[in-house]
Amino acid sequence: MKYVLALLADWANGIFAVLIASAITGTEVLWWHYVIGIALSHGPDIDAIPELWRRGKVAASAENPHDHRDGLHYPLLLVPVLFVFPMWFGYFGWVLWCAVVLHFVNDMYGTGWGLKLGWPFSSRSYKFLCRRVNRSKGQLQSEGLWQTLPESERKLRILVSWSATELPDYQRRWGMEQWIDVCYLRFNWISAVEYSLFIAAVVLATLSLLQ
Numbered sequence: 095m096k097y098v099l100a101l102l103a104d105w106a107n108g109i110f111a112v113l114i115a116s117a118i119t120g121t122e123v124l125w126w127h128y129v130i131g132i133a134l135s136h137g138p139d140i141d142a143i144p145e146l147w148r149r150g151k152v153a154a155s156a157e158n159p160h161d162h163r164d165g166l167h168y169p170l171l172l173v174p175v176l177f178v179f180p181m182w183f184g185y186f187g188w189v190l191w192c193a194v195v196l197h198f199v200n201d202m203y204g205t206g207w208g209l210k211l212g213w214p215f216s217s218r219s220y221k222f223l224c225r226r227v228n229r230s231k232g233q234l235q236s237e238g239l240w241q242t243l244p245e246s247e248r249k250l251r252i253l254v255s256w257s258a259t260e261l262p263d264y265q266r267r268w269g270m271e272q273w274i275d276v277c278y279l280r281f282n283w284i285s286a287v288e289y290s291l292f293i294a295a296v297v298l299a300t301l302s303l304l305q
């Protein structure tokens with residue numbers, strides 16, 4: 095059941111994608127449009143299915159120092175390429191495009207190890223509002239690790255990045271198998287933002303259907 099908590103941000107993304115597409119094209123929203131939007135907002139994470147099938151879970155950690163975001167998580171490539179869908183299919187093309195863009199935005203600040211923003215020209219991964227160890231100060235303090243960190247690793251940065259060779263090392267040392275418990279069953283700014291976005295999306299979706 096707790097795994098659902100990690101999906102709420104994408105459910106919000108799917109709902110927002112429908113509302114934005116509706117505003118752009120002037121299309122009246124029907125309830126089942128939200129079902130399609132929510133399904134499409136998970137689209138990029140299809141690249142996690144092989145790991146889910148193999149390990150029964152998805153996590154970059156010492157056990158598996160690899161991020162699934164190596165298949166369908168390339169914004170520089172996919173955002174322009176997927177723009178053919180709004181051109182070809184209008185409203186539902188916009189739903190798809192907006193859902194994927196919002197998914198990428200969420201992956202840039204939420205859980206996980208960011209995105210390879212510049213692929214295919216660069217394999218460097220980037221993430222907003224983060225430490226390179228990818229853990230919150232509260233978590234590091236509770237584990238007694240804060241004092242052991244050099245000053246450069248303690249610093250919360252607007253944008254952090256890892257090269258393709260150093261990312262597996264960081265994931266081995268700092269990745270968590272139990273990231274859902276740590277990130278979604280406790281209060282922190284990421285869970286607060288994602289839960290708030292979900293509540294706002296449900297309210298807006300309800301209002302749009304009552305009009």
Ligand SMILES: [Zn+2]
Nearest residue numbers: 138139197201
């Ligand atoms: Zn993703």
